[in-house]
Amino acid sequence: MSGFQNARSIVEAVSTGATSAVDVLSEHLARIDEREAEVHAFNLVLREEALQAAQQIDDRIAAGEVVGPLAGVPIALKDNLCTRGIPTTCSSKILDGWRPPYDATVVSRLANSGAVFVGKTNLDEFAMGSSTENSAFGPTRNPLDTSRVPGGSSGGSAAAVAAGFAAMSLGSDTGGSIRQPAALCGLVGVKPTYGAVSRLGLIAFASSLDQIGPFTHDVADAALLLESIAGHDPGDSTSIPQPFPSLSESLTRGVDGMRIGRIVDLPAGADAEVVASVDRAFDVLASAGAEIVDVSIPAFTYGLTAYYLIAPAEASSNLARYDGVRFGSRVEAPDTNSMYMATRGEGFGPEVKRRIMLGTYALSAGYYDAYYGKALKVRRLMAEDFAKVYQSVDALITPASPSVAFPFGSKTSDPLAMYLCDTYTIPSNLIGHPAMSVPFGSGEQDLPIGVQVLAPEMGEPTMFAVAAELERAAGGSHV
Amino acid sequence: MSDVGIWTHDGFEMVVGLEVHVELATNTKLFSGAPNRFGDDPNTNIDPVSLGLPGALPVLNRQAVELAMRIGLALNCTVQSCTFARKNYFYPDMPKAYQISQYDRPLNIDGHLEIADGIVIGIERAHLEEDTGKSTHIGGSGRIHGSEGSMIDFNRAGVPLVEIVSRPDIRSPEQARQYVNELRAILVEIGASDARMEEGSMRVDANVSVRRPGEEFGTRCEIKNVNSVRSLGRAIDYEARRQIAMISDGEAIRQETRHWDEGDGRTHTLRTKEDADDYRYFPDPDLVPLDPGNEWIESVRANLPMLPAARRTRLAEMTGQSAAAEAIATIVERRQDDYVIAVAEIAGGADRVLIHVKEAFSEQGSEPTVPAADLAALVAMEVAGELTSTQTKTLLGDLVDQGGGDPAAMAAARGFEAMDTSELDGFVDAAIAADPDAWAKFCAGDGKAMGALVGHVMKASRGQADGKAVTAMLNARKG
Numbered sequence: 014m015s016g017f018q019n020a021r022s023i024v025e026a027v028s029t030g031a032t033s034a035v036d037v038l039s040e041h042l043a044r045i046d047e048r049e050a051e052v053h054a055f056n057l058v059l060r061e062e063a064l065q066a067a068q069q070i071d072d073r074i075a076a077g078e079v080v081g082p083l084a085g086v087p088i089a090l091k092d093n094l095c096t097r098g099i100p101t102t103c104s105s106k107i108l109d110g111w112r113p114p115y116d117a118t119v120v121s122r123l124a125n126s127g128a129v130f131v132g133k134t135n136l137d138e139f140a141m142g143s144s145t146e147n148s149a150f151g152p153t154r155n156p157l158d159t160s161r162v163p164g165g166s167s168g169g170s171a172a173a174v175a176a177g178f179a180a181m182s183l184g185s186d187t188g189g190s191i192r193q194p195a196a197l198c199g200l201v202g203v204k205p206t207y208g209a210v211s212r213l214g215l216i217a218f219a220s221s222l223d224q225i226g227p228f229t230h231d232v233a234d235a236a237l238l239l240e241s242i243a244g245h246d247p248g249d250s251t252s253i254p255q256p257f258p259s260l261s262e263s264l265t266r267g268v269d270g271m272r273i274g275r276i277v278d279l280p281a282g283a284d285a286e287v288v289a290s291v292d293r294a295f296d297v298l299a300s301a302g303a304e305i306v307d308v309s310i311p312a313f314t315y316g317l318t319a320y321y322l323i324a325p326a327e328a329s330s331n332l333a334r335y336d337g338v339r340f341g342s343r344v345e346a347p348d349t350n351s352m353y354m355a356t357r358g359e360g361f362g363p364e365v366k367r368r369i370m371l372g373t374y375a376l377s378a379g380y381y382d383a384y385y386g387k388a389l390k391v392r393r394l395m396a397e398d399f400a401k402v403y404q405s406v407d408a409l410i411t412p413a414s415p416s417v418a419f420p421f422g423s424k425t426s427d428p429l430a431m432y433l434c435d436t437y438t439i440p441s442n443l444i445g446h447p448a449m450s451v452p453f454g455s456g457e458q459d460l461p462i463g464v465q466v467l468a469p470e471m472g473e474p475t476m477f478a479v480a481a482e483l484e485r486a487a488g489g490s491h492v
Numbered sequence: 493m494s495d496v497g498i499w500t501h502d503g504f505e506m507v508v509g510l511e512v513h514v515e516l517a518t519n520t521k522l523f524s525g526a527p528n529r530f531g532d533d534p535n536t537n538i539d540p541v542s543l544g545l546p547g548a549l550p551v552l553n554r555q556a557v558e559l560a561m562r563i564g565l566a567l568n569c570t571v572q573s574c575t576f577a578r579k580n581y582f583y584p585d586m587p588k589a590y591q592i593s594q595y596d597r598p599l600n601i602d603g604h605l606e607i608a609d610g611i612v613i614g615i616e617r618a619h620l621e622e623d624t625g626k627s628t629h630i631g632g633s634g635r636i637h638g639s640e641g642s643m644i645d646f647n648r649a650g651v652p653l654v655e656i657v658s659r660p661d662i663r664s665p666e667q668a669r670q671y672v673n674e675l676r677a678i679l680v681e682i683g684a685s686d687a688r689m690e691e692g693s694m695r696v697d698a699n700v701s702v703r704r705p706g707e708e709f710g711t712r713c714e715i716k717n718v719n720s721v722r723s724l725g726r727a728i729d730y731e732a733r734r735q736i737a738m739i740s741d742g743e744a745i746r747q748e749t750r751h752w753d754e755g756d757g758r759t760h761t762l763r764t765k766e767d768a769d770d771y772r773y774f775p776d777p778d779l780v781p782l783d784p785g786n787e788w789i790e791s792v793r794a795n796l797p798m799l800p801a802a803r804r805t806r807l808a809e810m811t812g813q814s815a816a817a818e819a820i821a822t823i824v825e826r827r828q829d830d831y832v833i834a835v836a837e838i839a840g841g842a843d844r845v846l847i848h849v850k851e852a853f854s855e856q857g858s859e860p861t862v863p864a865a866d867l868a869a870l871v872a873m874e875v876a877g878e879l880t881s882t883q884t885k886t887l888l889g890d891l892v893d894q895g896g897g898d899p900a901a902m903a904a905a906r907g908f909e910a911m912d913t914s915e916l917d918g919f920v921d922a923a924i925a926a927d928p929d930a931w932a933k934f935c936a937g938d939g940k941a942m943g944a945l946v947g948h949v950m951k952a953s954r955g956q957a958d959g960k961a962v963t964a965m966l967n968a969r970k971g
Contacts, residue, residue, distance in 0.1 A: 095547040108546070115540060117547060216546040221777035249549050250779050327777055330578050333589030334544045338644070349584055349636065376580075376772035385774060 016040060020086045020180040020234045024127075027085030030074060034067035034085030037180075038129055041087045044177045045131070053153050054173040055132040056092045056102055063087065066129045081127035083241055088123060089179035091170045092133035093140055094225070095214035096120055103216050104148035105138045107335045107360025109342040117214020118249070119183060119225050119242045126241045131179050134169030138362045139332065140190055140218040142166050143434035146425055147364045154421075155198060158458060161418040164194030164434075167228070171198040174228045181238050182228045187218045188320050189413075189438025191226045192450035196413035196463025199452045200228050201235045201480070204438075206471050207445030208253035210239075211246030217331040219324035220251075222442040232451060232481045236260035239473070253471070263477035269302030273479065274406035277307045280314045280436050283415040286456035291412050294453050294464045297486040298410070298479065308402045308409070312395035316440040319395070321432060322375045322388035323443070328365075329372030335360060367428065396444045403469040408479050411437045413450035413463035437465055447473050451480040453487050499664035499732070502740060504702045506732035507709055508662035509616075512675060513653050514685040515623065515693040516559045522622045522652035523550030523592065530691060534645035542650045544587030549778050552576075556652035557599070559684045560620045561784060561792045563654050564600025566678050566799055567615045573783035574599045574619075580772045585625035585644045593621035593655075595773045599782070605658075605678075606801060607670040614659030625649040654684070660699065660709065665725035672696055672721050677800040677825055689720055696724055700731040702739070710735070711745040715759055717752045727752040731759050803829050811842040819850045827858035838868035841875040852888050861895045870899035880958045883908045908956060916949075916957060920965050923948035935970050942966060 017023045017037070026032040045058060070085050090096065093103045095113035097120075102108045116124070124130075137147035145153040145168025155163040156176035163172040167184025171194035174182050184191040186204035195202025203226040210225045217223060227238035243257035275295060283291075295305050337343035337356030344355035361369070375384035402409070414434060424431040441448035447470075450463035464483060468476035499506055518528050524541035540548035564571045577595035598619035605613050626648050631640030656675065662668050676694060679687040687694040701712035715731055718724045730752075735745050749768075750759040798806070803824045804817075810833060811820070823829050823846060832849050836842035848871065853860040860867075870891060874884040883903070890902050903909070923945050924931045933941035942963065949962045 101546070103546075111546070113540075113545065113547060115547075213549050214547040217778075219777075248551060250551055251777075326774060330580050330590050330772070330774070333580060333582065334546070334587065336582060336584075336589055338584050339543055339587065340545065349642075350582075353582060373772065376774055378770045378772075381772075381774075 034070040038067040054169045058132040063129050063131050084127035087131045087179045088128045089134050089173040089182035091184045093216040103139045104136045106149045111341045118211035118246045137166035140166040141364050155418045164197035166190040168194050187222045189435040192438050193414045195450040197418040199461030203449040206447045209243045211249040213248040219327040232484045260477045263474045264481045266478040268482045271303045272406045273303045274308040274409040283412045287412045290454035290462040310398045312398045315391045319388040319391035320439045322384050325368040325372030326375045326385050329369045392443050407475050409467040411465045413465040417456040417460035451483050504736045507660045507701045509660035509699040510658045511697045512656045513695040516652040518555045521650035528651050537647040560654045562682045563684050565793050567603035569600035569603030571789045575781045576776045576779045577773045578776045581769045585627045594619035613661045616657045618656040623648050623651040623653050665729045669725050702735045714749045811846050834864040835868045839871040841871045862891045863896045866896040919949045919952050
């Protein structure tokens with residue numbers, strides 16, 4: 014980021030008239046012109062719309078209006094967030110040509126806060142993947158090393174911020190799709206408490222797991238963006254009907270007196286350099302006054318298995334609506350069933366088809382109890398395990414991703430290897446707790462490593478306090 | 493009620509359970525704010541939820557829950573905390589390719605409905621679900637197979653339904669008809685639905701099997717496309733006879749869904765159990781469990797109106813046991829019983845009031861256009877013997893035509909005045925003189941001859957004589 018280190022400094026400069034929203038946007042658009050062809054963060058750059066929005070903000074500020082806490086901040090939106098009149102594709106051919114007639118709740122909240130939307134970012138098709146290689150529109154490259162993946166599924170949103178195309182972005186996280194790309198791109202990424210952020214207008218992958226959250230350069234920006242999108246929405250029945258807690262005090266609170274848990278039976282599989290970073294994180298927190306407590310969460314290990322039954326099961330139902338009847342692409346055929354099969358056969362990519370089949374199978378008569386039913390039991394056990402642990406600790410620390418950014422194609426032929434990317438992130442989605450990745454140290458080729466902070470339901474204030482402490486120790490944002 | 497409890501054929505009895513779907517009379521749809529209105533132009537009452545657009549989310553309609561609870565309580569059900577599930581299947585008029593319904597935890601369970609002769613039909617459950625859109629197939633037979641194309645109207649998609657499932661307690665076509673008629677009367681009375689089978693706001697499917705009394709239940713077939721109460725009786729009668737014939741020929745009954753054809757009066761195989769859908773029910777992750785709570789349940793119970801059965805009892809008690817049950821049923825069905833009672837409370841003569849209201853106000857609503865006080869004045873004159881029944885009928889016609897009025901003034905205007913005895917004596921003398929044959933036969937005990945004599949008196953008095961008084965006078969003369 015040439016002129017600005019973070020979004021807060023943009024808001025400050027734009028609100029005081031030190032610079033204009035149009036100038037801030039132009040700076041970001043210039044970087045897009047320079048590198049987007051190489052990075053491919055976006056499915057769509059909203060150049061004209063953004064310039065118009067920025068100009069309006071400048072006009073309002075000139076007229077003496079108070080524009081909002083995100084005045085003039087260029088923000089990128091994952092392309093599974095509905096934007097009124099603007100194509101929203103989920104990086105799938107099946108939504109070709111569809112323009113939602115409405116904005117997602119998060120989109121209208123950000124617009125009301127003075128944000129400027131620079132574009133819709135690339136993702137693994139329907140958010141299914143951990144590398145953004147599953148997009149129907151081609152992969153996104155990691156701006157830190159373009160031979161490597163940015164992570165996924167919100168790879169475009171991560172890359173857009175890492176490359177300076179946007180000051181912040183929104184992604185969605187179903188099993189780690191914000192935290193893992195944040196780790197791989199050296200950013201802060203937050204999966205909020207389930208129900209803290211409205212899902213209305215987020216195109217569903219797995220409804221009981223999906224949450225929208227921020228990508229930012231630092232922890233304070235993440236707090237700013239999360240506070241702008243969180244809070245009850247009567248349009249989402251699973252939205253928590255309570256005010257979202259303020260995070261401002263968390264940023265300076267420190268961790269003195271906190272008890273931070275180290276999970277002794279955490280599944281193995283993280284690279285040594287990642288494990289080393291997490292160990293250093295514990296040291297840093299201990300020297301900042303936290304007590305490190307060894308805890309056991311036996312069900313953690315079964316998270317991945319349960320997730321790959323529950324998420325596909327819900328997806329198989331959520332994605333059934335793409336039938337060619339009412340919107341999106343349709344492949345004409347002589348009768349309805351052939352039309353369904355041709356439309357879905359051509360419209361969906363292989364990973365989406367794989368998960369639809371997995372999920373359909375898991376829910377089928379005769380298999381339900383053995384698969385989906387059992388996965389729900391694991392989910393309950395996991396919730397019990399975590400609840401027990403949170404009686405004795407305030408937060409937990411784990412790796413966010415088992416490795417730093419990996420080269421293109423290194424996992425595409427082995428779905429299971431790709432699924433293992435989510436080992437440490439999945440449990441938070443299954444139990445609805447918040448979790449975030451914060452850059453902490455680096456590994457091979459100086460690539461960033463992310464440490465994950467986990468906290469109980471609505472425990473974001475604690476979680477941000479721990480993340481802020483780690484950030485201070487790491488010496489600010491990675492970039 | 494001739495064959496209420498008895499239907500047997502070749503030593504078999506029928507075992508029938510009914511599944512009744514009713515559209516609730518809400519302002520808006522079950523999970524969105526789109527209007528719930530019948531008869532509008534196609535695809536005008538729609539929104540993102542009705543169309544199942546990506547990113548749309550359901551929000552439960554409180555009014556629908558309340559009406560569903562009213563149904564449950566009126567049918568003596570237990571109302572309980574419940575959940576929503578997805579029933580997955582592809583059909584062009586099913587927007588999300590799943591229907592939100594209730595599966596293992598329905599809102600209402602374990603109720604009953606009493607029909608004539610104290611026969612009680614158990615209600616297994618009455619649960620909430622959403623309706624589908626409506627397909628119109630062009631060309632061919634009007635069914636989707638062999639049609640040239642289909643048009644879909646999504647106005648109905650998402651309209652709230654309650655599915656009322658009876659236990660297999662019905663043993664005759666007449667019981668089935670009575671069950672549906674009574675159910676319909678209750679639904680209308682409690683304002684839950686207009687329950688019109690012709691418009692499809694009430695739809696009845698029948699599960700029919702046969703057995704020799706005392707044996708285990710036989711294999712059942714589900715009969716669909718029954719569009720009137722009369723057809724319901726015909727369909728289950730046909731179906732039971734079909735099954736008995738098959739068993740008598742040594743054939744086994746296949747579990748299947750059959751289509752009632754009104755034209756040929758038969759049922760035809762629609763699909764067999766083997767090609768039935770696997771609906772892959774699972775809890776809808778977009779909705780939270782619904783717990784109505786005692787307070788809400790009790791307030792709904794307290795606000796239930798008097799139900800048809802209680803209204804019939806009330807009217808029977810007021811009009812006396814001699815009053816025809818059929819007239820009482822008709823009056824209650826038309827919901828004119830409050831009016832009857834209001835009139836009778838002023839004038840007495842409840843049995844007369846009942847008959848007058850039944851005959852004169854068949855085309856009118858629960859509040860006939862003639863003020864109760866005016867009809868009461870008329871009945872009072874009739875009961876006091878100031879008007880003959882013929883005169884009363886004439887004046888009743890005048891009251892209906894004029895929407896009320898003073899019966900005394902109307903009687904005067906028509907020259908209806910009670911005749912004194914001496915005038916009547918003269919007419920009777922003249923009648924005997926005019927028809928001595930009849931008089932002789934009458935005196936010999938031929939009751940039929942009296943009609944001729946009364947006829948003479950009526951003719952001479954231009955209908956103003958009181959028939960009863962004339963009869964009494966003739967009997968007195970005969971000695």
